[in-house]
Amino acid sequence: MSVMDENTTVVIVGSGVAGLALGNFLLRSGIDCVILERRSREYVEQRQRAGAIDSSAVRMFREWGLADRVLGGVPFEPVLNFRIDGQTRPFRYVTDDHGDGRFCPQQVLVHNLIDVFVSDGGDLRFEAEDLTLEDITGSRPRVRYRDSAGATRTISCDFIAGCDGDHGVSRTSIPDGELTHLSHEYGYAWLTVLAEAPANHQSMMAIHDRGFAGQFARGPQASRFYLQCPLDTSAEEWTDDRIWEEIETRFGEPVAVKGPISSKTLVPLRSVVYEPMSHGRLYLLGDAAHIVPPMSAKGMNLALHDAGVFAAAVLKHVKEQDAGLLEAYSSTCLKHVWNYQAFAAWFTDLMHDAGDISYHGEFRRRLARAEFERLYDSQTANRLFGEFLTGLN
Numbered sequence: 001m002s003v004m005d006e007n008t009t010v011v012i013v014g015s016g017v018a019g020l021a022l023g024n025f026l027l028r029s030g031i032d033c034v035i036l037e038r039r040s041r042e043y044v045e046q047r048q049r050a051g052a053i054d055s056s057a058v059r060m061f062r063e064w065g066l067a068d069r070v071l072g073g074v075p076f077e078p079v080l081n082f083r084i085d086g087q088t089r090p091f092r093y094v095t096d097d098h099g100d101g102r103f104c105p106q107q108v109l110v111h112n113l114i115d116v117f118v119s120d121g122g123d124l125r126f127e128a129e130d131l132t133l134e135d136i137t138g139s140r141p142r143v144r145y146r147d148s149a150g151a152t153r154t155i156s157c158d159f160i161a162g163c164d165g166d167h168g169v170s171r172t173s174i175p176d177g178e179l180t181h182l183s184h185e186y187g188y189a190w191l192t193v194l195a196e197a198p199a200n201h202q203s204m205m206a207i208h209d210r211g212f213a214g215q216f217a218r219g220p221q222a223s224r225f226y227l228q229c230p231l232d233t234s235a236e237e238w239t240d241d242r243i244w245e246e247i248e249t250r251f252g253e254p255v256a257v258k259g260p261i262s263s264k265t266l267v268p269l270r271s272v273v274y275e276p277m278s279h280g281r282l283y284l285l286g287d288a289a290h291i292v293p294p295m296s297a298k299g300m301n302l303a304l305h306d307a308g309v310f311a312a313a314v315l316k317h318v319k320e321q322d323a324g325l326l327e328a329y330s331s332t333c334l335k336h337v338w339n340y341q342a343f344a345a346w347f348t349d350l351m352h353d354a355g356d357i358s359y360h361g362e363f364r365r366r367l368a369r370a371e372f373e374r375l376y377d378s379q380t381a382n383r384l385f386g387e388f389l390t391g392l393n
């Protein structure tokens with residue numbers, strides 16, 4: 001069965017944080033849009049990932065009038081808890097952000113964004129399969145997909161927002177040779193572990209001879225753990241006992257409650273940017289256009305930033321017939337992306353090089369530890385770090 005042909009202003013592909021934030025901004029501005037998501041609502045609302053929303057993203061939600069309805073979680077304390085060779089060294093950074101950032105699990109933000117979008121009358125379609133983009137350089141591109149009842153549907157639009165992450169179809173719909181792919185591999189991976197174990201600390205990052213380890217609360221009863229490991233390991237090699245032993249060794253303290261481990265995934269650390277972030281009437285947002293290593297906690301925040309820039313550009317085009325912001329979309333976002341990539345690469349190298357010397361050696365460890373001490377000793381370094389971390393720089 002085929003249903004031809006709906007019309008809208010923006011088709012948004014993907015209901016992650018980028019797609020949902022964009023949908024809400026457009027809906028509030030009276031601009032027609034449809035969000036198409038491959039997965040079910042249940043699936044996207046339970047997908048656990050990031051946890052830190054920086055100050056600039058909180059401010060953006062406030063400016064769009066959505067902060068009270070979509071943001072949960074607890075405010076950031078301007079403190080990072082480091083454990084270095086088993087000793088706790090809290091690091092208090094100074095910024096002018098007045099504590100705007102939040103620890104808010106990504107699935108809570110996604111759940112709230114869906115709730116607000118749907119209850120305000122937004123058009124969000126789950127289980128949209130076999131999605132293809134057509135005529136993206138023409139004046140009315142189309143998105144074709146199969147709906148949950150098996151019917152083929154086609155939506156014509158002014159713009160397509162590709163918010164479908166690193167493995168979606170939007171970026172791969174752009175012909176070869178049109179985008180430049182720039183990437184950096186860090187040479188190690190993180191084993192990311194989700195456990196039903198209350199966090200010893202809201203957040204803690206350990207530097208140790210055996211490698212980096214991180215722990216972040218994911219609600220009152222669950223924690224996300226990260227363990228640096230070689231690229232050639234596999235998640236199956238990490239038994240639950242081995243994981244707990246390694247966490248206790250790297251943190252140098254016992255884990256109070258070793259609850260069931262519900263997921264173990266291996267994530268190679270890498271930075272990726274695709275340039276430009278648009279082709280014809282297709283615009284790429286979030287992980288579809290760039291990946292930052294998770295050490296920096298910037299992936300979700302970059303996705304939200306793209307959504308704010310793109311929404312403002314569409315609004316200007318629709319309400320004032322001014323395409324200037326749309327034409328500048330890619331360069332505006334890329335400036336911000338490269339700034340965050342620089343911070344993410346620096347912080348990732350620092351935290352890993354200061355621990356396990358089998359990757360970059362003892363000389364590099366001494367350099368990393370000297371840089372680390374500078375954060376404590378220099379007000380300038382402290383403030384710069386705090387501004388990056390909270391998204392003010």
Ligand SMILES: Cc1cc2nc3c(=O)[nH]c(=O)nc-3n(C[C@H](O)[C@H](O)[C@H](O)COP(=O)(O)OP(=O)(O)OC[C@H]3O[C@@H](n4cnc5c(N)ncnc54)[C@H](O)[C@@H]3O)c2cc1C
Pocket residue numbers: 013014015016017018019036037038039044048049050051052106128131163164165166167168169192267285286287288294296297298299300301302303
């Ligand atoms: C384990 C892990 C930990 C992380 N920790 C942090 C952190 O602490 N801080 C941080 O800021 N970031 C973190 N990130 C990164 C952050 O989660 C991502 O940067 C963020 O999710 C990007 O949002 P997005 O909307 O661009 O993409 P996504 O969240 O990936 O959303 C893309 C959506 O598109 C849908 N989709 C895909 N293909 C199609 C298709 N063909 N048709 C329709 N829909 C499709 C997907 O189902 C998905 O819902 C982490 C990531 C991982 C994996």
